Amino acid sequence: MPVIETQDLTIRFGDFTAVDQVSLSIERGEVFGLLGPNGSGKTTIIKALCGLVRIASGSARLLDLDVRQHAAEVRQRIGYMSQRFGLYEDLTVRENIEFYSGVYGLSAERYARRFAEVVALTTITPYLDRRAGQLSGGWKQRLALACAIIHSPEVVFLDEPTAGIDPVARRALWDLVFLLSGQGVTFLVTTHYMDEAERCGRVGYLYNSKLVALGTVDELKRLPAANPPGTARFEITCPNVMEVLAAIRLLPYVHEATIFGQSIHALADVSATAALAAAVNVTPRLIEPSLEDVFVTLTNQIRNAA
Amino acid sequence: MNLFSGTIPMMRKEFLHLRRDQGTVIFALLIPVVQLIIFGFALNMNVRQIPTIVYDQSPSQRSRELIERFRATDTFALLGHVTSDEELYREIRQGHAQVALKIPADYADRVLEGRGATVQLLVDGSDSTVSGAALNVFSSLILLENQRLSNAGKSIVEARPAVLFNPATRSPNFFVPGLVAVLVQIMVILLVALSVVRERERGTLDQLTVTPVQPLGVMVGKMIPYVALGFLEICWVLLIMRVVFAVPINGSLATLLIIAVPFLVASSGIGLLISTKAQSQAEAFQMSFGTMLPSIFLSGYIFPINNMPLQFQYVSKIIPTTYYIDVTRGVILRGASLSELWVNGAVLSLMALVTVALAARQFQRQLS
Ligand SMILES: Nc1ncnc2c1ncn2[C@@H]1O[C@H](COP(=O)(O)OP(=O)(O)O)[C@@H](O)[C@H]1O
């Protein structure tokens, strides 16, 4: 039985369709990544799963409950952490955790046990009596997670949990995510970071409110749509990337070219390997597509088709 | 589903905010004192010590007696004498004096001969309250003087008015009890509205929507600390009224405090309604102060409701302050009891229910 299941989930705001026939099925203990440009509908899907927006058509089930009929029960069993964290900055770390424990109606004993557990898990002990507003971004994020899981939710939504957080804190958060998923907690995470997406067991890519790709990272990288027959991906490393990029984008056998740090990733005809090498004056290296390459290719195809 | 889910943690958290934010509490307790003292003294409608000059055209024993009568009142403050009509008019025109007493040259002779003397009071009419008071007191002074001078000694009809309930007809006794209601209402509305809008701005309200708490529970939990603070404020303002303005409380304090509860809840309810409309703290501030004008001018606090045009009378009926002002004046001045004021309590309770329910519904709607 999937823990999260949507079938042709469609959500409209007036004439605008924010989520268009999205079908997802996520199993217990999965870490599922939801990716897509801003405004593609990621947050709206999470809100629908929390029973917060009206579903125009299709269905959304969580823990085998229809979210439309069982919103209150569903909310008791999920945790939600947004980019804004939802902390009370003038209250201390302890008071924030205590407040959310009260919100979820934990008994005194259960609270005492869970408090010890989440504090140990997030290693926030040294800051318990500090005001939340005085914490750094990384610690705020951990506190927000502690608050979001105080009631031992079975499903946790993380909506861009690492936006604006330093790399060490990001890594620490992901360690926590995997620790909890090992204990059977299901995660649905939205992110813009490709390295985070690569950590997810499965990934869904939303574009223009539609789910355009779904699968493990490896499956997505091998998608036929992302690897058109007769083409290959090349990495071109050279000192003057900007000029080279501008130049090769004009070549007829180069279908796509984007900068990746100090190099260029290009999707080009295999038959033109030699011509490409001559054009850029270095030997292009044949590479596997990265996840980002896949999304760029898929996005371009949809744009061109439209 | 428990409609009040979230009340207790919300209330405890809100008390914590108040404890952290002592500025707000001090603000809530200090501002009324300042306003009370400013309004309480400034709104003194009793006319006292009107600057008065005298033009006595031929000073005599009789005219000096009359001037003494004037000096003995609290209404007139004798500034000095003038010696010509021009000087008299100049003093009034320049605003040095508002009243001039003009005693003709033949005053003493005519009084002695019993021929009927004329005394003139010239009053600057630009302030109607002052001129009205001056004329009233003048008439009664002359009436008394007539009685004193007439050999019969007694007039046939004697007017003896008595003012019930505020025997001194002191303005503070009338205004300060009303001020309690006006001040506390604006304070509670403002604090509640700001506290909700602040949560919305910081994203904590969004966070609450994904938890099992219910809008009604959140609202009620949020209100309780501010109702408590308002209650404290009422006690505090009553204390100042008693001590600083020496206004006695004729009725039972308990009645005043019992009806305060629905009044405070209704005010919080208005604050909650504002918070559902206001997009920012600045807007919440403006809208809260927007409620201040009707609750000052249409609640009977300053102008009697019966004298208002009908439309305004309807408006005054939907303002909680109207009912609580009636209660404060009833208890403090008239010594009215709960059995006489229960209607006000009932209306305020109804208002409390309606505003809180409307706000909760509005929130529910905004969330989905
Ligand atoms: N309550 C709402 N009313 C109207 N439009 C909305 C509402 N919420 C979201 N949208 C629109 O729906 C689209 C998807 O938003 P969202 O799910 O937040 O995107 P994402 O999280 O992927 O950035 C956006 O264009 C947004 O403007």
Ligand SMILES: [Mg+2]
């Ligand atoms: Mg979003």
